[in-house]
Amino acid sequence: MLKTLRAVSGLQGSLRVPGDKSISHRAVMFGSIAEGTTTVNGFLPGDDCLSTIDCFRKMGVSIEQSDDTVKIEGKGLDGLTEPSEILDVGNSGTTIRLMLGILANTPFHACLIGDASIAKRPMKRVTAPLRERGVAIDGREDGNFVPLSIRGGNTQTYHYNSPVASAQVKSAVLLSGLKAEGTTSVTEPYTSRDHTERMLRAFGCEVQVSGKTASLKGGQSLKGTHIEVPGDISSAAFFLVAGAIIPNSEITLKKVGMNSTRTGIIDVLQQMGADLTISAVEGEDSEPYADITVRTSELKGIEIGGEIIPRLIDEIPIIALAATQASGTTVIKDAAELKVKETNRIDTVVNELKKFGADITATADGMIIKKTDRLQGAETHSHGDHRIGMMLAIAACLSEGETSLSDSQAVTVSYPNFFEQLEQLQKENIGV
Numbered sequence: 306m307l308k309t310l311r312a313v314s315g316l317q318g319s320l321r322v323p324g325d326k327s328i329s330h331r332a333v334m335f336g337s338i339a340e341g342t343t344t345v346n347g348f349l350p351g352d353d354c355l356s357t358i359d360c361f362r363k364m365g366v367s368i369e370q371s372d373d374t375v376k377i378e379g380k381g382l383d384g385l386t387e388p389s390e391i392l393d394v395g396n397s398g399t400t401i402r403l404m405l406g407i408l409a410n411t412p413f414h415a416c417l418i419g420d421a422s423i424a425k426r427p428m429k430r431v432t433a434p435l436r437e438r439g440v441a442i443d444g445r446e447d448g449n450f451v452p453l454s455i456r457g458g459n460t461q462t463y464h465y466n467s468p469v470a471s472a473q474v475k476s477a478v479l480l481s482g483l484k485a486e487g488t489t490s491v492t493e494p495y496t497s498r499d500h501t502e503r504m505l506r507a508f509g510c511e512v513q514v515s516g517k518t519a520s521l522k523g524g525q526s527l528k529g530t531h532i533e534v535p536g537d538i539s540s541a542a543f544f545l546v547a548g549a550i551i552p553n554s555e556i557t558l559k560k561v562g563m564n565s566t567r568t569g570i571i572d573v574l575q576q577m578g579a580d581l582t583i584s585a586v587e588g589e590d591s592e593p594y595a596d597i598t599v600r601t602s603e604l605k606g607i608e609i610g611g612e613i614i615p616r617l618i619d620e621i622p623i624i625a626l627a628a629t630q631a632s633g634t635t636v637i638k639d640a641a642e643l644k645v646k647e648t649n650r651i652d653t654v655v656n657e658l659k660k661f662g663a664d665i666t667a668t669a670d671g672m673i674i675k676k677t678d679r680l681q682g683a684e685t686h687s688h689g690d691h692r693i694g695m696m697l698a699i700a701a702c703l704s705e706g707e708t709s710l711s712d713s714q715a716v717t718v719s720y721p722n723f724f725e726q727l728e729q730l731q732k733e734n735i736g737v
């Protein structure tokens with residue numbers, strides 16, 4: 306769908322962004338393999354999480370979903386049934402990688418596919434450790450790409466030293482050890498998001514974390530529970546940056562997830578000089594959340610790299626836009642993982658922002674961005690990547706003249722009501 310967008314004279318108001326995507330996926334998956342009923346509030350009814358529901362229904366789990374509430378009749382890990390249909394994960398990397406970890410425990414055969422973007426994303430990072438621990442997996446190019454097929458089995462004690470800081474890899478390996486004889490542990494170069502560890506505990510499992518290593522003992526079962534999903538900080542990020550860079554703006558985002566493995570965007574915006582207020586912090590013992598208010602700010606360029614990268618990996622497209630409005634130079638490095646996201650996000654960010662006249666250069670592991678006085682409306686394309694689409698829509702709000710955005714419906718993957726909420730915050734949608 307082609308959308309036409311224009312500069313706005315300010316964004317003002319307060320809103321609740323949709324539920325966290327990572328937590329919503331896990332709530333459905335863990336609820337499905339738990340014993341008893343799980344209820345979920347604040348679920349993200351985006352395309353990716355609906356793909357997860359669809360896959361677990363195909364394995365015999367009864368799941369009722371209506372808007373942001375879900376009820377799952379868990380079948381226990383041994384109660385999943387062999388799917389007669391192919392499990393289609395759509396656009397969702399989290400669904401396929403975590404589900405492979407779960408399927409490593411089940412003795413039946415399953416076949417997994419996804420959309421054109423998933424077909425290009427590397428799966429060896431998960432299939433290699435699972436194979437190493439004895440799971441039968443095959444797929445295109447020796448198990449690196451979909452279609453994949455898996456037959457799980459009895460697994461033993463296993464330690465994996467992951468070369469990448471990836472919660473999808475860490476989670477897949479940990480989940481593959483749920484029925485193992487002995488302990489499963491994963492060490493990563495930097496700590497990635499820890500929603501799996503936190504939520505497994507909420508389902509009654511014991512998970513140990515020591516430094517950059519997470520581990521669990523096999524033979525544990527999950528017990529159905531209630532999960533409250535906070536707002537997704539990765540979705541809030543679009544309005545945090547919009548509020549900071551669009552003149553005459555003040556936006557309050559309510560109940561945004563503040564898990565410290567995800568708050569790199571807050572640290573970076575504060576270092577860049579953004580005027581942010583964080584209040585009403587709650588939920589410290591499970592998944593913390595808070596209200597965040599942002600006001601129009603003078604930003605300055607900074608260097609972003611190292612351990613903070615996994616804490617803001619999904620926010621780099623919108624941080625790049627913020628950097629076009631920041632004095633001096635912003636350098637983003639150590640972020641080669643961007644190349645294997647829904648699109649190659651180094652290329653898509655750089656090429657699309659250049660169309661607005663931004664001074665941005667791709668590097669091998671990131672980008673270098675210099676301030677641009679006024680972005681110019683352009684003909685842009687989401688490339689089917691939800692986060693690229695939303696970043697471009699915010700860029701359009703700031704740019705002189707008109708911007709067209711092709712494939713704008715990609716935003717429904719993680720933020721089905723993004724354009725409605727953007728409109729709600731516009732006092733006047735006029736060219737300036």
Ligand code: S3P
Pocket residue numbers: 326327328399470471472473474476497498618619642
């Ligand atoms: C996710 C982990 C991240 C992130 C993705 C969601 C998760 O991927 O980019 O959007 O829910 O575990 P990696 O773990 O591959 O970095």
